[in-house]
Amino acid sequence: VNVRQFDGGREFEPEAAALLAAAERVLRSGQYVVGDEVAAFEAEFADRVGGGFAVSCASGTDALWLALRGAGVEPGQRVVTTPFTFVATGATIINLGAVPVFVDVDDASLMLDAQRCREVLAGPDGGDVQAVVPVHLFGAPAPVHDFPDGVPVVEDAAQAFGTLVGSHCAGAVGLCGAFSFFPTKNLGGFGDGGVVFTRDASLADRLRRLRAHGASRKYYSEEIGTNSRLDALQAALLRVRLATIEDRLKRRAVIAENYDSALAGIDGIRLPWRPDRGTHSFNQYVIRVVDGRRDHVQSVLRDRGVETAVYYPVPLHLQPAFAHLGYRSGDFPNAERATTEVLALPMYPTLDDAEIAYVAEAVAAAVR
Numbered sequence: 001v002n003v004r005q006f007d008g009g010r011e012f013e014p015e016a017a018a019l020l021a022a023a024e025r026v027l028r029s030g031q032y033v034v035g036d037e038v039a040a041f042e043a044e045f046a047d048r049v050g051g052g053f054a055v056s057c058a059s060g061t062d063a064l065w066l067a068l069r070g071a072g073v074e075p076g077q078r079v080v081t082t083p084f085t086f087v088a089t090g091a092t093i094i095n096l097g098a099v100p101v102f103v104d105v106d107d108a109s110l111m112l113d114a115q116r117c118r119e120v121l122a123g124p125d126g127g128d129v130q131a132v133v134p135v136h137l138f139g140a141p142a143p144v145h146d147f148p149d150g151v152p153v154v155e156d157a158a159q160a161f162g163t164l165v166g167s168h169c170a171g172a173v174g175l176c177g178a179f180s181f182f183p184t185k186n187l188g189g190f191g192d193g194g195v196v197f198t199r200d201a202s203l204a205d206r207l208r209r210l211r212a213h214g215a216s217r218k219y220y221s222e223e224i225g226t227n228s229r230l231d232a233l234q235a236a237l238l239r240v241r242l243a244t245i246e247d248r249l250k251r252r253a254v255i256a257e258n259y260d261s262a263l264a265g266i267d268g269i270r271l272p273w274r275p276d277r278g279t280h281s282f283n284q285y286v287i288r289v290v291d292g293r294r295d296h297v298q299s300v301l302r303d304r305g306v307e308t309a310v311y312y313p314v315p316l317h318l319q320p321a322f323a324h325l326g327y328r329s330g331d332f333p334n335a336e337r338a339t340t341e342v343l344a345l346p347m348y349p350t351l352d353d354a355e356i357a358y359v360a361e362a363v364a365a366a367v368r
């Protein structure tokens with residue numbers, strides 16, 4: 001392979017000295033679990049996202065779990081979400097004993113369709129819906145403002161650090177937002193990590209309790225929670241990343257523009273959707289290859305040394321893990337078509353201009 005779809009080792013290099021110094025500081029401090037590094041990271045993160053509270057935890061999956069608990073989701077209740085997402089979004093709902101209610105995505109944006117959500121909420125089972133979970137897929141903004149008032153919105157912002165929804169940061173529009181620091185994310189760490197962001201101080205307190213086995217005072221648990229914390233080491237590394245994030249977000253935008261102009265007008269592909277309100281942070285640059293040629297195009301690209309990825313090959317409602325919910329093929333045509341067309345091109349800030357040109361030219365040739 002000449003061009004990787006993501007290259008974590010390469011992303012480390014430009015900041016190697018600062019990252020190694022941060023790691024050494026933590027290792028010498030003797031404080032590895034919670035403590036000053038974690039508190040400082042939470043404050044800096046909250047400041048960047050919108051001045052509320054950031055409650056860190058062990059992964060984006062745990063952030064979703066905490067956020068849904070915080071939204072009051074109880075066993076047996078329904079939670080509306082998209083079938084075109086990473087498995088964590090739907091699995092977390094099931095892990096809470098709640099029931100995912102899938103609603104199709106909009107064909108152009110691939111975001112949870114707000115109009116269809118309104119219909120479900122107004123329908124016979126709408127009263128049991130305790131939360132709506134839109135996903136800011138690939139770093140594009142989901143239409144959070146268009147969901148009906150009255151039902152808590154938990155934003156899955158795992159892929160959307162740096163995205164604007166209207167004039168607010170993704171993850172800071174609804175009741176709360178779940179972020180992931182998995183290495184491929186815009187604010188990628190060096191292992192697993194996550195945050196729940198909220199502007200609600202008492203919700204933040206409850207989330208802090210839930211991540212520490214429901215105890216606000218050590219060894220005195222008020223409710224059942226879990227152990228989900230961000231390591232001090234990870235927090236220190238993420239602070240280095242956060243200090244320089246704007247440059248990397250800008251580079252993602254430039255890469256996306258370069259791809260857009262190089263790929264414009266090629267028959268057989270659709271370029272990524274662009275929002276007219278808000279911004280796309282391009283965690284992934286995902287084209288759609290139409291006419292059933294996606295897998296062919298992917299294998300031609302592989303032969304030319306270009307690694308690509310399919311996010312996601314199977315919608316959640318057709319995964320065996322969700323079979324008990326009783327959905328069938330054909331239930332969500334937009335999501336199902338998307339799974340056959342999407343192709344994520346290489347996208348990370350250290351990708352250079354020659355590589356972008358090479359990838360674009362290889363795509364053009366593969367589609368022909």
Ligand SMILES: Cc1ncc(COP(=O)(O)O)c(C=O)c1O
Nearest residue numbers: 059060061086088158180181182
């Ligand atoms: C949309 C979405 N939701 C949730 C997650 C879960 O995050 P994590 O992998 O940090 O648990 C991810 C990332 O993998 C994601 O892309």
